[in-house]
Amino acid sequence: MSTTEESVIRLAETADPVELSLVVPLFNEEESVGPLIEQIVASMSGYAERWELILVDDGSTDATILKARASLARPDLELRIVELQRNFGQTAAMQAGITHARGRLIATLDGDLQNDPKDIPLMVAELVRRELDLLVGWRQNRQDGLVLRKIPSWIANRLIGRITGVRLHDYGCSLKVYRASVIKQVKLMGEMHRFIPAWVAGVVPSSRIGEMPVTHHARQHGVSKYGISRTFRVILDLLAVMFFMRFRARPGHFFGSLGLGLGALSGLILFYLAVDKFIFGNDIGTRPLLMVGIMLFLSSVQLITTGILSELITRTETDASTYIVRTVHEKDG
Structure with missing residues (x-):
């Protein structure tokens, strides 16, 4: 203040x-x-x-x-x-x-x-x-x-x-x-x-x-x-x-929910590709779906860590003003 x-x-x-x-x-x-x-x-x-x-x-x-x-x-x-x-x-x-x-x-x-x-x-x-x-x-x-x-x-x-x-x-x-x-x-x-x-x-x-x-x-x-x-x-x-x-009061729930959702989708994609690779012997190295799965996984990690940081920030008190007063004019000058 x-x-x-x-x-x-x-x-x-x-x-x-x-x-x-x-x-x-x-x-x-x-x-x-x-x-x-x-x-x-x-x-x-x-x-x-x-x-x-x-x-x-x-x-x-x-x-x-x-x-x-x-x-x-x-x-x-x-x-x-x-x-x-x-x-x-x-x-x-x-x-x-x-x-x-x-x-x-x-x-x-x-x-x-x-x-x-x-x-x-x-x-x-x-x-x-x-x-x-x-x-x-x-x-x-x-x-x-x-x-x-x-x-x-x-x-x-x-x-x-x-x-x-x-x-x-x-x-x-x-x-x-x-x-x-x-x-x-x-x-x-x-x-x-x-x-x-x-x-x-x-x-x-x-x-x-x-x-x-x-x-x-x-x-x-x-x-x-x-x-x-x-x-x-x-x-x-x-x-x-x-x-x-x-x-x-709980920003971690917002970012964490998105992160877990993307993580689950990434897990399904990567699991499917792993089965396709090791069970059926197909080449997955050049498939766009592999890149999508990896990007979803990285996004999931980022969102979850963002949620954790948001929780830390909300627990840190701040009193930063959004304005600066030059002076206050009153009758006594």
């Missing part, structure tokens, strides 16, 4: 309790960050508990960080800005915000004004009422392109639900509310933010994960960071999720 993160934890232990932390990753959203802060403050004006806003600048190359820092002096806003050293991606930025959050509850939303902050108090109340650990927003009336966003998202949501067993209509909605004690048990890596409900289902029963309809707006400024190529990354990430959910 880094020195910055240790100081955040110590601060969380001594400060007055924060009920809700709002985490917003930002990347080149200079036109959106000002209106976003205004909407958040207006939407949270009736919230009775103490709350904070955490903006995570994910290595923006425009004036996003400067415009965000302009709101640090606002008396009606408890704001902290986590500035990352470079662009690490939305998942890492979200992880950074969650790590620095001090609230008992954590809400996440995008910084492009497509999520509506007015839904946050309603979602918080719904999560508490239903005694959930995670409440996911459901964009029933999405304001996105049909081909580039809606159809790939529709396919991905059904694939994810079928493979993970967590049935939701909208995995990709960034507007979510969590219990901090639960989401901080989940380490987000790669581009796995869209699979957060599946990761949360690894630490709590799926019955404690719910969804509710939320408002969705068309993008007002800038350009979308997503395209059709994201569909292929989702498929690869989905395979990784399936592996981790089923074999994270």
Whole structure:
């Protein structure tokens, strides 16, 4: 754990309790960050508990960080800005915000004004009422392109639900509310933010994960960071999720099963060739099947040893961060 993160934890232990932390990753959203802060403050004006806003600048190359820092002096806003050293991606930025959050509850939303902050108090109340650990927003009336966003998202949501067993209509909605004690048990890596409900289902029963309809707006400024190529990354990430959910604690079973299967097939092939050679006297030296049997045997050995190494790795604790914080901006400078 880094020195910055240790100081955040110590601060969380001594400060007055924060009920809700709002985490917003930002990347080149200079036109959106000002209106976003205004909407958040207006939407949270009736919230009775103490709350904070955490903006995570994910290595923006425009004036996003400067415009965000302009709101640090606002008396009606408890704001902290986590500035990352470079662009690490939305998942890492979200992880950074969650790590620095001090609230008992954590809400996440995008910084492009497509999520509506007015839904946050309603979602918080719904999560508490239903005694959930995670409440996911459901964009029933999405304001996105049909081909580039809606159809790939529709396919991905059904694939994810079928493979993970967590049935939701909208995995990709960034507007979510969590219990901090639960989401901080989940380490987000790669581009796995869209699979957060599946990761949360690894630490709590799926019955404690719910969804509710939320408002969705068309993008007002800038350009979308997503395209059709994201569909292929989702498929690869989905395979990784399936592996981790089923074999994270026992990767040796996955690789070992494949290795034993190939080894058995190799044994049958080599046994057949041995019988053909020594019983029937046929020449097998130039037969392609001999090479296939040898390659299957070598693959079997490799997979079994990979499984053993994977078991060793899973038993080795690691705390490598997926991001580097340049600095944290607060009101006191």
